[in-house]
Amino acid sequence: MSVRLVITDAMWDRIEPxxxxxxxxxxxxxxxxxTLEAIAWKYRTCSPWRDLPDEVGPFQTAHKRLIRWAVDGTWERILTALVAAADADDIGWTVSVDSTVCRAHQHAAGARKRGRPGRAEPDDHALGRSRGxxxxxxHLASDSRARPLALQVTGGQAGDAPAFEAIMTSIRVPRTGFGRPRTRPEAVLADRAYSSRAIRKHLSRRGIRAVIPQPSDQVGRLRRGRTGGRPPTFDAEAYKxxxxxxxxxxxxxxxxxLAMRTDKLAIAYQAALHLAAILVWARRYPSHGIPLRGCFTCWKA
Incomplete structure (x- = not known):
């Protein structure tokens, strides 16, 4: 059986350290x-773990590695290190925020109602029931070059606006030299689902420019005189x-x-999202700017 691999030698040179x-x-x-190729193959093809080809090793090794590194935060640290290495060169700090809903396969249901003690697993396993x-x-935040800066999973019935502050808090890019991690974008672009007074106050308090259009019902309320308040500014050109x-x-x-979830545990599904994000940053970032040895610990600064 011929297995198509996704990690090139240039990408591995950035990930291996x-x-x-x-x-x-x-x-x-x-x-x-x-092992990374095995996990990537499983989620690219949406195949059962037991169907992994022999060329990528035992499925037990890949599955245990995915869960273990999800519990101890290794996937997040690797992603943070890659993003931190890119900060000095080409991160676009005009950040866009949005969410996407993925259907859950029937194999994703059936896990115990509560997560195991000591494991960062929500009680609902980030599964929600809606019309579908x-x-x-x-929930995602990306830079201006369509690369993920922060992500979070919730139940499918959850709204976009309640998760906004959590996503903004997750944007934390350590500096390769001295200084505090960068957490404040220059501007935040979002659709009408994020047009709330609380979100605009949150961005204004942090000195971040909000580029968020208003729904028609909010525009109608602003026509009631002084009680409607001052209409917020909107940059249509930047919104593009x-x-x-x-x-x-x-x-x-x-x-x-990732388009269809088959994992019972939310931490396993989120770990796969982190791996996909790692490969995005490893593929698109020029190698000359990434520090090699010792970069794994730069996230602690």
Whole structure:
């Protein structure tokens, strides 16, 4: 069987220094590159774990690695290190925010109602029931070049606006040198679902320019004289850049296992999203600007 791989040598040169070192005691890690290829193959094809080809190793190794690194935060640290290395060169700080809903397969249901103690797993496993049935909503923030800066999963019935502040808090890009991590974009672009007074106050308080259109019902309320308040400004030309978040979502949904969720655990599904984001940043970022050894610990600064 011929397996199509996705991690090129240039991408692996950027990812390999960020991999955890072999433990001092116990068995050494299986080959990291082959394990990442196995996880990527599973979610690109939306195949069951037991159907993984022999060329990418045992499915038990890939599944255990996905869960273990999701629990201890390794996937997030690798992604943060790649984003931090790109900050000095080409992160576009005009950030777009949006969400997408993915249908949940019947195999995603049936997990225990409460997550295991000590594991960052929500009680509802980020599954919600709406008109279309069980689904999961992925909230995303991307830079102006359609690369993910932060992501979060909730139930499919959850609204966009309640998750906005959590997504903005998750934007945290450490600097490769001295200084605090950068957490404040220059502007935030979002659609009408995010047009609320609380969100505009949150952005204004942090000194971030809001480019959010108003729904027609809010425009009608502003015509009631002084009680309606001052209408917010809206830059229609800057709003055209919001297609970056749509392109970012399209990159994730090219993986069939992300466009349709089959994982019972939310942390497993979110870990797969982090892996897809890691490959996006490793593929599109020029290699000359990434520090190599020691970059895995730069997120702690």
């Amino acid at each position: 960020l991999m955890p070192a072999d433990p001092v005691r116990g068995r050494w890690w299986a080959d990291h590159r082959r 049935g069980l689904s999961t909503k992925v 850049q919001r297609n970056a978040i749509e392109r970012c979502i399209n990159r994730f949904e090219q993986w069939r296992g």
